[in-house]
Ligand SMILES: Nc1ncnc2c1ncn2[C@@H]1O[C@H](COP(=O)(O)OP(=O)(O)OP(=O)(O)O)[C@@H](O)[C@H]1O
């Protein structure tokens with residue numbers, strides 16, 4: 001059984017089909033990128049997988065449970081227990097320090113543990129910034145705090161919606177490196193990105209277009225950071 | 241680390257690190273609590289404050305003998321039934337028919353200090369008699385006999401037994417009494433001089449008491465006196481006590497009305513502030529929900545925060561309310577306020593409840609936010 005399976009998912013806003021009959025499977029431990037032009041339904045899909053939204057039609061099986069049929073309260077619990085979220089705009093609580101922001105996820109999940117939260121910050125290379133407020137951190141540092149927060153409860157899936165969208169190249173590299181580490185530890189990763197360089201390091205890239213699954217590119221030579229040819233053609237298409 | 245200590249760490253961090261935002265909310269709570277506790281302090285102190293004012297209008301209780309006159313010891317025992325600090329003045333009176341220049345006049349013997357305290361509105365031209373050998377005459381008497389202060393006045397008295405020989409006494413006039421009432425027809429001498437003049441030990445016809453208490457308490461004292469001293473009957477001066485009660489209840493009703501209006505305004509103000517405080521944090525609420533917070537825990541956190549804010553505002557308000565009430569009291573009644581200690585916890589409790597209640601609604605509606613929507617923005 002796949003960890004995640006979408007079966008004929010539709011998300012319809014009035015006339016607009018934000019998602020139009022999307023089906024896909026993600027196996028446990030897989031690293032999947034999602035690409036597509038603006039408005040193609042990437043965030044819509046991530047919100048559905050992340051239990052923040054429900055599809056108009058279709059089944060979303062997470063660990064064999066159809067989350068499309070769950071109540072809002074249960075969705076909150078599933079989100080808390082199984083999913084780690086990373087956003088484009090960082091989204092930290094601005095009056096809590098870095099370590100407190102990480103502890104917040106522990107607090108809602110089970111028990112806050114400052115030592116463990118410090119270890120998570122250490123993993124993203126921010127041990128010495130633990131007592132800083134978000135306003136005292138750079139964008140890249142803030143995003144790394146978000147990564148630490150997303151991984152602290154050992155979620156089944158980490159969902160990242162354009163995690164490097166607001167970062168410079170150096171920070172982008174740090175975050176992608178962190179994804180590598182998480183992947184090596186067996187975490188399932190789904191990463192939405194506009195950046196082919198971020199997408200191409202994944203095992204698979206799904207391309208959405210107008211709410212439909214347009215294309216699936218498999219990185220045959222996935223071993224780590226490997227450039228693959230299909231990406232070049234994809235780039236060309238994107239720039240057209 | 242316990243969940244609870246993280247909870248307090250969060251809500252204190254929110255108050256301390258968002259100081260400028262919270263200060264505005266705190267200000268509105270503290271001002272509300274100040275006005276509220278100040279007004280309630282005044283409300284409860286008005287009877288005492290006004291009581292002191294009312295005592296300027298004279299005696300509000302009268303003692304009479306149940307069977308003719310009553311003695312000094314009856315009087316003393318009666319006064320024991322009234323708490324010392326509430327007794328403003330007590331004046332026993334003994335009336336005798338005396339003569340001045342062979343004309344009959346009512347001579348009233350009294351304790352001058354007591355009379356002065358019990359009838360503070362009496363206007364005396366000159367001085368009150370300060371010792372034996374001195375007399376104060378009513379204005380009408382002074383006019384009839386062309387008397388003025390400093391004159392030596394011979395007062396005579398005819399004992400019932402031997403009509404032939406009059407007792408006389410020479411007294412210096414120290415003051416002319418002007419009351420606008422029947423007192424102007426009397427002359428006032430000390431109890432000792434009256435004893436000397438009549439040759440009889442003092443017994444009293446009536447005693448006027450000025451007690452700083454409201455009519456219900458006064459009635460109780462009167463009852464107790466009646467029971468403890470059968471020779472004496474105590475009565476309220478209805479004309480005085482009734483009007484005191486009316487004025488007091490009107491004044492208190494006014495203060496109460498103002499208090500209620502202020503409470504309502506405070507609640508609206510705090511509710512508006514809390515709505516704004518919560519509204520600008522919709523994004524944070526969305527984020528908390530996204531990382532797995534249940535509605536209940538979000539309500540718990542925000543409510544805890546606003547109740548802590550209410551608590552701080554309440555403490556400030558209780559302190560400032562005292563200052564406020566003191567200022568009002570000094571200005572209006574020109575006397576110090578008596579502060580109710582119980583008002584401190586009450587003010588804190590009320591401001592915690594008001595702040596909590598008025599933020600409950602905006603918080604509840606804020607938990608309806610769709611995390612996906614708020615997190616998408618900008
Ligand atoms: N709440 C909504 N109500 C109506 N239409 C919506 C809503 N949310 C999204 N849409 C529409 O659905 C479509 C897909 O939106 P989505 O946010 O998934 O795009 P996206 O692929 O994430 O784009 P981007 O790369 O710009 O983030 C868009 O046309 C958008 O306008």
Ligand SMILES: [Mg+2]
Pocket residue numbers: 042043044161
């Ligand atoms: Mg998007």
